[in-house]
Amino acid sequence: MMSHEAFVFLSYGATALTLAGLLIGIVLDGRARRRELAELEAQGVRRRSEPAGEAN
Amino acid sequence: MIALIKRDLAIATRSGGAAMLGVLFFLAVVAVIPFGMGPDLNLLARIGPAILWIGALLASLLGLDRLFQADREDGSLDMLVMQDWLSLVLTLFVKSLAHWFATGLPLVLAAPLLGLLMNMSATSTGAVMLTLLVGTPAISFIGAVGAAVAVVLPRGGLLVSILILPLAIPILIFGVSAAYAAVTDPDPFWPPFMILSAIALFFAALGPVAAAAALKGASD
Amino acid sequence: MIALIKRDLAIATRSGGAAMLGVLFFLAVVAVIPFGMGPDLNLLARIGPAILWIGALLASLLGLDRLFQADREDGSLDMLVMQDWLSLVLTLFVKSLAHWFATGLPLVLAAPLLGLLMNMSATSTGAVMLTLLVGTPAISFIGAVGAAVAVVLPRGGLLVSILILPLAIPILIFGVSAAYAAVTDPDPFWPPFMILSAIALFFAALGPVAAAAALKGASD
Amino acid sequence: MSDTTISQGWFTSLANPTRFLALSGRVLPYLATAAVLSLLVGLYMSFAAPEDYQQGITVRIMFIHVPAAWLAMMCYSVMAIASIGTLVWRHPLADVAAKTALPIGAAFTFLSLLTGSLWGRPMWGTWWVWDARLTSVFVLFLMYLGLMALHKAMDDPARAARPAAVLTLVGFINIPIIKFSVEWWNTLHQPASVIRLDGPTIHPTMLYPLLVMALAYTLIFFTLHLMAMRNEILRRRVQTMRRQAAQAIGGGR
Amino acid sequence: MRGPMQAVATKLKGRRGDSVLFEDIGFTLGRGEALVITGPNGSGKSTLLRILAGLLGADSGTFSLLGDDGTALPVADYSHYLGHRNAMKRELKVSENLAFWQSFQGAESGEGMPIDEAIDQVGLTGVAHLPFGYLSAGQQRRIALARLLVSSRPLWLLDEPTAALDKRSDRLFADLVRAHLETGGLAIAATHQPLGLDSVRALELSGIHSTVSDGTWA
Amino acid sequence: MRGPMQAVATKLKGRRGDSVLFEDIGFTLGRGEALVITGPNGSGKSTLLRILAGLLGADSGTFSLLGDDGTALPVADYSHYLGHRNAMKRELKVSENLAFWQSFQGAESGEGMPIDEAIDQVGLTGVAHLPFGYLSAGQQRRIALARLLVSSRPLWLLDEPTAALDKRSDRLFADLVRAHLETGGLAIAATHQPLGLDSVRALELSGIHSTVSDGTWA
Numbered sequence A: 001m002m003s004h005e006a007f008v009f010l011s012y013g014a015t016a017l018t019l020a021g022l023l024i025g026i027v028l029d030g031r032a033r034r035r036e037l038a039e040l041e042a043q044g045v046r047r048r049s050e051p052a053g054e055a056n
Numbered sequence B, C: 001m002i003a004l005i006k007r008d009l010a011i012a013t014r015s016g017g018a019a020m021l022g023v024l025f026f027l028a029v030v031a032v033i034p035f036g037m038g039p040d041l042n043l044l045a046r047i048g049p050a051i052l053w054i055g056a057l058l059a060s061l062l063g064l065d066r067l068f069q070a071d072r073e074d075g076s077l078d079m080l081v082m083q084d085w086l087s088l089v090l091t092l093f094v095k096s097l098a099h100w101f102a103t104g105l106p107l108v109l110a111a112p113l114l115g116l117l118m119n120m121s122a123t124s125t126g127a128v129m130l131t132l133l134v135g136t137p138a139i140s141f142i143g144a145v146g147a148a149v150a151v152v153l154p155r156g157g158l159l160v161s162i163l164i165l166p167l168a169i170p171i172l173i174f175g176v177s178a179a180y181a182a183v184t185d186p187d188p189f190w191p192p193f194m195i196l197s198a199i200a201l202f203f204a205a206l207g208p209v210a211a212a213a214a215l216k217g218a219s220d
Numbered sequence D: 001m002s003d004t005t006i007s008q009g010w011f012t013s014l015a016n017p018t019r020f021l022a023l024s025g026r027v028l029p030y031l032a033t034a035a036v037l038s039l040l041v042g043l044y045m046s047f048a049a050p051e052d053y054q055q056g057i058t059v060r061i062m063f064i065h066v067p068a069a070w071l072a073m074m075c076y077s078v079m080a081i082a083s084i085g086t087l088v089w090r091h092p093l094a095d096v097a098a099k100t101a102l103p104i105g106a107a108f109t110f111l112s113l114l115t116g117s118l119w120g121r122p123m124w125g126t127w128w129v130w131d132a133r134l135t136s137v138f139v140l141f142l143m144y145l146g147l148m149a150l151h152k153a154m155d156d157p158a159r160a161a162r163p164a165a166v167l168t169l170v171g172f173i174n175i176p177i178i179k180f181s182v183e184w185w186n187t188l189h190q191p192a193s194v195i196r197l198d199g200p201t202i203h204p205t206m207l208y209p210l211l212v213m214a215l216a217y218t219l220i221f222f223t224l225h226l227m228a229m230r231n232e233i234l235r236r237r238v239q240t241m242r243r244q245a246a247q248a249i250g251g252g253r
Numbered sequence E, F: 001m002r003g004p005m006q007a008v009a010t011k012l013k014g015r016r017g018d019s020v021l022f023e024d025i026g027f028t029l030g031r032g033e034a035l036v037i038t039g040p041n042g043s044g045k046s047t048l049l050r051i052l053a054g055l056l057g058a059d060s061g062t063f064s065l066l067g068d069d070g071t072a073l074p075v076a077d078y079s080h081y082l083g084h085r086n087a088m089k090r091e092l093k094v095s096e097n098l099a100f101w102q103s104f105q106g107a108e109s110g111e112g113m114p115i116d117e118a119i120d121q122v123g124l125t126g127v128a129h130l131p132f133g134y135l136s137a138g139q140q141r142r143i144a145l146a147r148l149l150v151s152s153r154p155l156w157l158l159d160e161p162t163a164a165l166d167k168r169s170d171r172l173f174a175d176l177v178r179a180h181l182e183t184g185g186l187a188i189a190a191t192h193q194p195l196g197l198d199s200v201r202a203l204e205l206s207g208i209h210s211t212v213s214d215g216t217w218a
């Protein structure tokens, strides 16, 4: 039988892990998307709807 | 619309054998559960209604993913979706009904036989039949939503069931509790049965509309 | 042949991650049961193995009828059937295997989690896993025969369900009884398990050959 | 006439992903800072709170369990609203919002299940019971996963949007079930003591940390959601550019 | 045939994904007139027809049917759509298939032909009792054409109607369309082959799908 | 291209149900030769092709491929069959579809083209990564033709190969077949439209399916 502290610790730990995982996943995903976009632009593919000169 | 029911039923009987498959699966479920219970007849009789209901719910899932898939593949779905909003809802209502005739109704009719196998009393069996009669159409109606959502997927089968099962839980809860209430004395039969009927009516109204919304959006 | 496995798996995963779908489907089925049976943990532990097996059978049946139907509708089946006899048998073996990978295997792997939810003991869960590992391929293999017959009969799939489900029921029964024998003391585990394995081997040999015969005989 | 065109114009300007990217990029840093700060305060308060005479130290699980449960439900509600946006106004961002909320909602639901189990073990003596509240939350978890599978199954976001929206709305009936399950069926789980018509019945020493944690969770949710929405917009942009590039070369005509 | 005077399309713009296939398509079709849509593969003929039928949303622009008195009529009730696929069940007999569509689509705009007569008209007398799946490709397509006859609707939307037809059936098809136009019907067809109709209007889709409007993902 | 010298059919008789569709069909095709089968709908073109491919049994008669040394080669391994349907999965990418057929059919008779080159050849450069279901009808058919290129087999059996193709693609198809014949391949095609090939042999199925051999019901 675990002590009650262990349960508290486990729940806080698991929460931290899950939320951190979510955050990291989203950040990494964002990086990958930006990289893809940069690659495409490097290849000279341009968004046709892009008004001239607009940057984002 | 009568024509649509006739066509869907003709196809179901001619090619799917959906009715037969459902009943057989139902039978298999009922045959297997007692293994875990051992030969305790009283216990069997007690959990009988629950087993029948679970079996019926799972059996209804069998034909569900094909509800619109076949129509899509041969191009008929275009003609159905082309209709105006109201006719489309009506069409989907009718198609769900045909699905129920082909899969739900046979289960209701097979229930007495299975009740016998489960050592259930006559009242109990009757109650299960009555609740199934009201509850299985609700499954078909809400199932149509899942089928409509999955129509563009090549292998919708499992996904439809996953999407539908959580929604079917209220039907199961009140179906089973009404069936139990009919035999256990202090509990009244009518309140859960009325709720079940209300759910069935609600799903009969909601299902076709939601399915229509899904189909209108997803044609390609 | 590797290409065929890859393709069939790719199609299965494309439509939503077959493995995840299988597990989700199982979770959904298991979640539904307590609503019917009531939350009695002892009772749940006892019917656990049966539920897992029923879920596995259902999951297999849900995808099975499409095994060749999709290939036929887009014309790929012609190319498969055109092969010589031996290659065809091999092809069908591989297709059944791919079907098992996509639907059977995830269930086996998910079994421990579900055992936990159903309050099953570790032995019981292990036994179920083992029997599922042996039994689910058998369902895929014998199911392929049904799917083959269904695809060539222009208007009579009725035969199929009546043919296949009875053949699948022995798998279910021996699987479940072996799983129970592992936990209930007087019953020995091995005899039913050996029978199950024998059935599986037999079906693995018979299934592709019979399916090939059905397909060769009646292409249109 | 002019009135509607103006509001229409404002509405469509928000619908423009480029505009949205710019706007959200400005808001995000503040949001993230607020989230972190409130989380720190909340954590401090929840460990400073006195132990419960009945539950001992395990009562601290409440400060992360209850907000997770609330967020699980709130996230689904956000998705439901976004789905109405998809179905009724065909707002292009609504679909993005609904889709990207899914994994976040699933994570919070998972956390509420997990911390609940971890609390249940010392309190009730079991990890899991099939009681109405627990099961309905489990069903919520399944619906999140099912919707994720649906999105994964349809690679074309334009075609997944409406079906997913319909399903999200139909599944919304589960939320009141979760909320009121403790009152409709008598169960192990305690009934509401914070969000109820006649005001909270919980002691302030525990109420305040709980509320601050709830605020922190909400801010975390919006931060993550905004970030995920930006990612999704970029993902769709990349997909479109790929396809256009292919057609420009490939169609040849 | 009672029914609309005119089919009017204004400034239709269609897209798939994010590429615009055509823009600024407009035409007016009166009684007895036909429009033939041509263009290379992938130029958007099928897409345009599906938009006209209401199966896809147009990006902008409208298509409407106007009755004799100028009121708009629902396209869904007054038009037949024949796509690449035949909308028939392989398991059911030809007559069952046609009977179904007759009663399903036969509501609004007057009587259609009896089923046997329609089968005669497409030159397949005697196949009524065969399952649809037993017919050859061209025969299947001809039965799909017979569906247009068994319930009478003024506007026909046809997507490559003569695919798989032999030469004799091509002529037969031209006769059917001519008869339909003569009774005041309208027809819009996408095709790669000459349909054998004289005096039809033509719409050529060039297949330059490049412009993408703003406010979207790209 | 290594492969057979000759495709020889002798006294083929085909039937569907109880009606005999054709009788006494015989031909010999050498390297670089093509045969075009014509005839009205339902005359048995598809049936004949399916018999040649070994998908249906002939009522009597034989069809065989003879190697350079006169030995019989298995038709299944040395021929490509392209039916009315395209044999592609809508949900897989074009490149995945072709890669599958390349490795599935590529065993016996030598190298095929790389996939990208085959896609180029049918004029669809750049669609490789699109799901097959996204293509228009004609584009789909052209990808189905690309399958014949990615694995090299000497005999092509084509059932209405140009259905849904636009005019430019018709020419493109003719070029493909010509190139195939020039490298020593054989081709048998059923069609309603001129294929744009010169110097091909022709087989006309009359389509009078009336003769019924005795001993059956009709």
Ligand code: HEM
Residues within 6 Å of the ligand: D062, D065, D066, D069, D070, D112, D113, D114, D115, D116, D117, D119, D120, D121, D123, D124, D133, D134, D137, D138, D178, D179, D189, D190, D191, D192, D193, D194, D195
């Ligand atoms: C896996 C197990 C559990 C699940 C899924 C779960 C789920 C939930 C949900 C959905 C809520 C929000 C209810 C609302 O806002 O009305 C909630 C609140 C709460 N839960 Fe749990 N719970 C679990 C286990 C537990 C346990 C074991 C305890 C304590 C012994 C507990 C104590 C509480 C308390 C005190 C609240 C706050 C109620 C309020 O003030 O409104 N939960 N839980």
Ligand SMILES: Nc1ncnc2c1ncn2[C@@H]1O[C@H](COP(=O)(O)OP(=O)(O)OP(=O)(O)O)[C@@H](O)[C@H]1O
Residues within 6 Å of the ligand: C220, E133, E134, E135, E136, E137, E138, E139, E164, E166, F016, F017, F021, F039, F040, F041, F042, F043, F044, F045, F046, F047, F048
């Ligand atoms: N699966 C089948 N079962 C029974 N009869 C069939 C089947 N398929 C075709 N038939 C019959 O065989 C005859 C010849 O069909 P086939 O498909 O060979 O014609 P075809 O020359 O290819 O015609 P098309 O130009 O229309 O493609 C037709 O009369 C048809 O009804």
Ligand SMILES: Nc1ncnc2c1ncn2[C@@H]1O[C@H](COP(=O)(O)OP(=O)(O)OP(=O)(O)O)[C@@H](O)[C@H]1O
Residues within 6 Å of the ligand: B220, E016, E017, E021, E039, E040, E041, E042, E043, E044, E045, E046, E047, E048, F133, F134, F135, F136, F137, F138, F139, F164, F166
């Ligand atoms: N379901 C779909 N999803 C996405 N893109 C599609 C879809 N269907 C077609 N497209 C694309 O839209 C364009 C036009 O297709 P459409 O079917 O309208 O052409 P079409 O003119 O009918 O050609 P065909 O002569 O080959 O039938 C093509 O480039 C195709 O890739």
Ligand SMILES: [Mg+2]
Residues within 6 Å of the ligand: E045, E046, E047, E159, F136, F137, F138
């Ligand atoms: Mg087209």
Ligand SMILES: [Mg+2]
Residues within 6 Å of the ligand: E136, E137, E138, F045, F046, F047, F159
């Ligand atoms: Mg043919």
